Amino acid sequence: MHRTVHFFYIEVIMSMEKLIELQGIDTKLRDLNDLLGDLPFKVNELNQQEAFIKNSLIEKKERLKELAVESHKGEVRIAEINDKVSKLKDQLFLVTNNKQYDALMHEMDHMKEERSTIETETLSFLEEIETLKESVETMESDLGSLSNEITVRREKLESVISDSAEEKSSLEQKRSNKVESLDLNTVSIYNRVFQARDGLAVVNLSGNGCGGCGAHVPMQKVTEVRANSAIHRCDVCGRFLYSENNSVN
Ligand SMILES: [Zn+2]
Known part of the structure; x- marks a missing residue:
């Protein structure tokens, strides 16, 4: 029985130490991320704009390109029609009766009608081409200045990231080691409180109160926290409580 109790205390002390260390690692990671600020977000936003x-x-x-092809087709067809119409005009001199004359006139009218349709169409193509060219010009110049801005910000981001990358990956390694050494339940509570309490899940006792939210901590708990005989959390904010006097760090 004595042995069991002894081991239990050691486990409590070790778990609490690990939690304190985990909090320390997470605070450093947070500071590193704060260093990046909203740069990653900005760069991402600019990249999306650029892609768009x-x-x-x-x-x-x-x-x-389509419009160029279409309007070229139109021009070719108009040339064909003009050619045909002038041939039909020549034939008018050769007709021998009204029926032939009417037939030729009818064909010519038909041709002219088609030509007029194509001309209207071509005109609207040309207008669209004009508008598109202007818009392409504007967009290319926008893209130019956007690309410059992206380059500047990306370089800044990359330099900040590379400055902190080594530290970050070493902290992440330490964090995952620490997490593995703790039991799943404790880690899941820690993570939940960390998320809910603005990145602070392990706090020092402040007198007889919680160092996080200031709530009163019952004497029994205070005693046990100070003695490192049990892991307790604040009843109000849920943060893990420790007593600095017992902290190894
Ligand atoms: Zn609290």
């Missing part, structure tokens, strides 16, 4: 403009430019340029 690039896609839109591709679409517009494809449409421009």
Whole structure:
């Protein structure tokens, strides 16, 4: 019985130490992330903007190609029609009766009608081309200044990241070792409180109160926390409580 109790105390002390260390690691990780500020977010946002403009430019340029092909087709067809109409005009001199004359006139009218339709269509193509070209020009210049901004911010971000990368990965390694050495239940409580309590899940007793929220801690708990004989959490904020006097660090 004595042995069991003894081991239990050691386990409590060790768990509490690990929790304190875990909190220390997480606080450092948080400070590192704060160092990056909203740069990653900004860079991501700019990248998305850039991608959007690039896609839109591709679409517009494809449409421009289509329009060029279509208006060229129109021009070719109009030339064909003009050619045909002038041939029909020549034939008018050769007709021998009204029926032939009417037939030729009818065909010519038909041709002219088609030409007029194509001309209207081509005109609207040309207007669209004009608008698209202006918009492509604006977008390309926007893209230019955006790319500059992205480059500047990305370089800044990369330099901050590379400065802190080594420290961050070593902290993350330490964190995962620490987490593995704790039991799952404790870690899950820790993580929950950490999320809910603004990144502070393990706090020192402040007199007889919780060092996190200031709530009163019952004397029995205070005694046990000071004696390291049990792991307790604040009844109000849920944070793990420790007593600095007993902390190894
Ligand atoms: Zn509290």
